[in-house]
Amino acid sequence: MNTMTNRIRGVLAPVVTPFDRQGAIRTKLFVEQCQWLQDRNISLAVFGTNSEANSLSADEKLGLLDSLVEAGIDMSRVMPGTGACDLPTAVRLSRKAVEAGCAGVLTLPPFFYKSVSDDGLFNFFARLIEQVADSRLKIYLYHIPPVAQVGFSLALIERLLKAYPGSIAGMKDSSGDWNGTQAILKEFSAAGFDVFAGNEIFLLDTMRNGGAGCISATANTNADAIHHLYQRWREPGAEALQQHLNEIRGIFQAYPMIPALKSALHHWSGEDDWKQVRAPLVELTSQQNRELIERLKLFGFSIPALNGERRENRDW
Amino acid sequence: MNTMTNRIRGVLAPVVTPFDRQGAIRTKLFVEQCQWLQDRNISLAVFGTNSEANSLSADEKLGLLDSLVEAGIDMSRVMPGTGACDLPTAVRLSRKAVEAGCAGVLTLPPFFYKSVSDDGLFNFFARLIEQVADSRLKIYLYHIPPVAQVGFSLALIERLLKAYPGSIAGMKDSSGDWNGTQAILKEFSAAGFDVFAGNEIFLLDTMRNGGAGCISATANTNADAIHHLYQRWREPGAEALQQHLNEIRGIFQAYPMIPALKSALHHWSGEDDWKQVRAPLVELTSQQNRELIERLKLFGFSIPALNGERRENRDW
Numbered sequence A, B: 001m002n003t004m005t006n007r008i009r010g011v012l013a014p015v016v017t018p019f020d021r022q023g024a025i026r027t028k029l030f031v032e033q034c035q036w037l038q039d040r041n042i043s044l045a046v047f048g049t050n051s052e053a054n055s056l057s058a059d060e061k062l063g064l065l066d067s068l069v070e071a072g073i074d075m076s077r078v079m080p081g082t083g084a085c086d087l088p089t090a091v092r093l094s095r096k097a098v099e100a101g102c103a104g105v106l107t108l109p110p111f112f113y114k115s116v117s118d119d120g121l122f123n124f125f126a127r128l129i130e131q132v133a134d135s136r137l138k139i140y141l142y143h144i145p146p147v148a149q150v151g152f153s154l155a156l157i158e159r160l161l162k163a164y165p166g167s168i169a170g171m172k173d174s175s176g177d178w179n180g181t182q183a184i185l186k187e188f189s190a191a192g193f194d195v196f197a198g199n200e201i202f203l204l205d206t207m208r209n210g211g212a213g214c215i216s217a218t219a220n221t222n223a224d225a226i227h228h229l230y231q232r233w234r235e236p237g238a239e240a241l242q243q244h245l246n247e248i249r250g251i252f253q254a255y256p257m258i259p260a261l262k263s264a265l266h267h268w269s270g271e272d273d274w275k276q277v278r279a280p281l282v283e284l285t286s287q288q289n290r291e292l293i294e295r296l297k298l299f300g301f302s303i304p305a306l307n308g309e310r311r312e313n314r315d316w
Helices: A027-039 A058-070 A087-099 A118-132 A154-163 A178-191 A200-208 A223-232 A238-253 A257-269 A286-298 B027-039 B058-070 B087-099 B118-132 B154-163 B178-191 B200-208 B223-232 B238-253 B257-269 B286-298
Strands: A010-013 A105-107 A139-143 A168-173 A194-197 A213-215 B010-013 B105-107 B139-143 B168-173 B194-197 B213-215
Touching: A010 A223, A027 A058, A058 A087, A058 B087, A087 A105, A087 A118, A087 B058, A118 A139, A118 A154, A154 A168, A154 A178, A168 A178, A178 A194, A178 A200, A194 A200, A200 A213, A200 A223, A200 A238, A213 A223, A223 A238, A238 A257, A238 A286, A257 A286, B010 B223, B027 B058, B058 B087, B087 B105, B087 B118, B118 B139, B118 B154, B154 B168, B154 B178, B168 B178, B178 B194, B178 B200, B194 B200, B200 B213, B200 B223, B200 B238, B213 B223, B223 B238, B238 B257, B238 B286, B257 B286
Parallel strands: A010 A213, A105 A139, A139 A168, A168 A194, A194 A213, B010 B213, B105 B139, B139 B168, B168 B194, B194 B213
Antiparallel strands: none
16 A cells, blocks of 8 residues: 555555346356455456446346455455446445445546547546545545547546546556557656556566556456566566566457456366356356366466455555 | 337437536426427337436436336337346346336346357347246347447347247347348338338438337437438338438437437537536537527428427327
8 A cells, every 4th residue: 555645556456246147146256256356466456347347237236346345355455446328326336435444436437428529528527526525535546448439538527527536536547558558657647646657568667767557457366476576667677577467467368358357267166157247248168168278277267266365465 | 009019110200318517317307308209199118218218317217117017108109228247237127127117128238248149149139038937028139339339140039039039029220331231121020020210311211121210319310300200211202201200310410419419409409508518418509509590490490389289199
């Protein structure tokens, strides 16, 4: 944790959401995955793109937040996705997150209408902040134009930061465009705007340029190694650690990411339901599944203690 | 109404949704707009793109459906939008629409994830139909790739129709691509798949090619003239009527459509709140507003009896 700002930093996972064969959420398995991640120093960006968050209803998300609180999850290390196309739902989810003691909220822009103006996006976030009306609200702007098609310009970030410096806390940049990330880091990180890389491939570069960490799908499976680089990014071996992360990431990225993560969790946990995704996503084919696991094993990859003993060595 | 299939046909408006200055829905004004439209033989595609449906929460939509029922709106002429990125919400809205006696539901594909497979989209609609589990459910596929970015291929339509012939009733085609619409009409209209043009510019062509009508934003304002063409599409003067519709449409289309419709409703009703849109949309500037109204007036356009007497000359 950043002792100067008391804000969340480090590695976060958009926690994958388990479903049963009927498509219902497996709440207990979800909580266990969150515990497994926190035990490995991975903070929880629940309800992210890789969580299939937009395939969950608002009520389901509110219910899962309650389950995390009840299970004793450290909510100061949780940054739920609270974005929605409609403002009332974004307000409802964000307010709940604040009340649950979350570190912040990761908020997509409204993503149905395309080519909307910065004025319109500014208004959305202004109304969100005014309607949540809680000084504890910390918004991390979720910039993922390849999927949402609607993103944040430098001018919009600047305007939001200037108007709401206490509430606009940072960004997850999933643009996949390092030049863009670098420009955001250069413009805003000194002002206390915490930039998280959208995946671990940019973790070292992000830290070297004043960023706060990364929020990465593969942290669901490659937790220890990603955290290891976050801890050692200033050390001489960091480049090699980064290279190793990139190779694991590359294996997952050769397949549709969400079903690939779930296939790996299924394989190493033995829990059949991990394979389930909600429509419109589809599972890997059995051939894809076999190839993925073989490639990961050839690389020496495995997921340790997935359903095993708890450990308590958190460094936050 | 098509006496052979008992299904809805004709002109539908994606009813614009009025808000007050705080962004709350003006329910009574919404119901009055619905009454005004039905009095002019325009059926109600409430919760469409031009209704800012994705800027409304699921709870707001359920509440508005209740208000329409309570106000005595003819629900057999209502086709609410029930699409959502998540299946539980699409099921909840669709079930409610069926229970309220709606003619059908106009359902977007899940639109957050991009480049999804036909298998995934098929699964979404299959689960929707299975979970609503009501033979009265009539789904109109809402094809609007310019906004949703996710659409329906011919192969997907065919597969859905074959698997669920009783539930897949038709489509609103807002692709803006007449060749695509024509291919859909040619392939499926004979099988009882009712195609509605996504705007009135294609109304005459759609009717001549076996379609069912149109669902058009400007029916909110140019109701009588659009219905007039629908009634007379087989008559010799139809081309001239179509040309007139196109010219009115062209004036609105020169501005962002939703705020332009609301500006016109504001002007001819004197109701200030009609100007309000929800973020991320923004109102027309005062200059745009002035220009739009001037151009409409120069063309002899006005909206009659917007807050005036009811009339009861429905031809359904």
